[in-house]
Amino acid sequence: MQDQTTPGTLLTAMRANPPLVQCITNYVAMNIAANVMLAAGASPAMVHAEEEAGEFAAISGALTINIGTLSTGWMAGMVSAAQSATKAGKPWVLDPVAHYATSFRRKAVAQLLELNPAVIRGNASEIIALAGGTSRGQGVDSRDPVELAEESAALLARKYRSVIAVTGPTDFVTDGNRAVRIYGGSPLMTQVTALGCALTCLVGAFAATRPEDPFDASVAALTAFAVAGERAAREAAGPGSFSWRFLDALAALDETVIDREARIIPA
Numbered sequence: 001m002q003d004q005t006t007p008g009t010l011l012t013a014m015r016a017n018p019p020l021v022q023c024i025t026n027y028v029a030m031n032i033a034a035n036v037m038l039a040a041g042a043s044p045a046m047v048h049a050e051e052e053a054g055e056f057a058a059i060s061g062a063l064t065i066n067i068g069t070l071s072t073g074w075m076a077g078m079v080s081a082a083q084s085a086t087k088a089g090k091p092w093v094l095d096p097v098a099h100y101a102t103s104f105r106r107k108a109v110a111q112l113l114e115l116n117p118a119v120i121r122g123n124a125s126e127i128i129a130l131a132g133g134t135s136r137g138q139g140v141d142s143r144d145p146v147e148l149a150e151e152s153a154a155l156l157a158r159k160y161r162s163v164i165a166v167t168g169p170t171d172f173v174t175d176g177n178r179a180v181r182i183y184g185g186s187p188l189m190t191q192v193t194a195l196g197c198a199l200t201c202l203v204g205a206f207a208a209t210r211p212e213d214p215f216d217a218s219v220a221a222l223t224a225f226a227v228a229g230e231r232a233a234r235e236a237a238g239p240g241s242f243s244w245r246f247l248d249a250l251a252a253l254d255e256t257v258i259d260r261e262a263r264i265i266p267a
């Protein structure tokens with residue numbers, strides 16, 4: 001983090017001026033991701049049709065693209081939106097869900113990577129596979145430790161000049177230069193579908209607030225999830241009550257709480 005910039009100050013800045021974020025995400029994630037964005041204080045719009053995705057990206061503060069439930073028509077919308085965001089100088093975030101699973105996904109991600117994402121957010125299996133390694137991922141679920149993905153993340157950051165945010169029991173964020181580990185969260189977060197996809201949208205919200213520093217923006221989003229996840233898990237009886245408690249915990253975060261409970265360690 002730069003001097004004076006903390007997850008807390010970025011959260012306050014985001015809420016003072018809620019960014020419009022175009023989230024091209026999957027059918028599973030749309031509802032939870034929109035609710036996560038509203039709880040955090042951002043303004044989400046799930047707009048993916050190829051007829052309008054590019055036009056909408058130009059008026060958004062940031063764009064996020066997630067290939068979770070990909071189809072040819074959606075892909076056209078994604079490409080058009082990413083091109084338009086880049087042309088308008090707006091950051092965009094890529095979530096390469098299960099990109100290793102089929103050749104359709106592999107080709108889509110290769111094409112999207114050429115369009116300069118500011119941030120790539122994925123789980124350990126996705127990041128390892130993106131760097132050409134052998135991952136043990138099963139469908140959308142990671143089965144690799146984050147520690148094993150750290151080298152892949154550094155390599156990808158330099159190759160694509162992007163911030164790489166790897167999530168799991170601990171998170172790892174690098175721009176190829178700076179790197180941190182973020183502690184917190186809860187294992188219950190893997191029991192509620194699409195929380196990773198929702199996090200990708202939140203990275204977009206912070207990137208809209210701090211477009212000149214996608215590293216700090218990513219750290220702030222991941223820290224908000226780590227602190228809210230840890231707080232929600234304290235009283236949760238299982239995935240169901242964790243889910244609504246997590247939304248409440250995100251909404252209840254403020255600058256003081258997030259900065260006091262953040263555990264961000266330089267790597």
Ligand SMILES: Nc1ncnc2c1ncn2[C@@H]1O[C@H](COP(=O)(O)OP(=O)(O)OP(=O)(O)O)[C@@H](O)[C@H]1O
Pocket residue numbers: 122123124140141142167168169170171184185186187188189190192193194195196197198199222225226229
């Ligand atoms: N075992 C764990 N302990 C603590 N936090 C966790 C754990 N596993 C995941 N998280 C947190 O859950 C959030 C989502 O990360 P995860 O790596 O599960 O994403 P994902 O695999 O892309 O999820 P999905 O595909 O379901 O959207 C992150 O904030 C991450 O830190």
Ligand SMILES: Cc1ncsc1CCO
Pocket residue numbers: 026028029068069097140193194197
């Ligand atoms: C379960 C699932 N299937 C495609 S996307 C998605 C949401 C978690 O990545």
Ligand SMILES: [Mg+2]
Pocket residue numbers: 097122123140196197
């Ligand atoms: Mg995912």
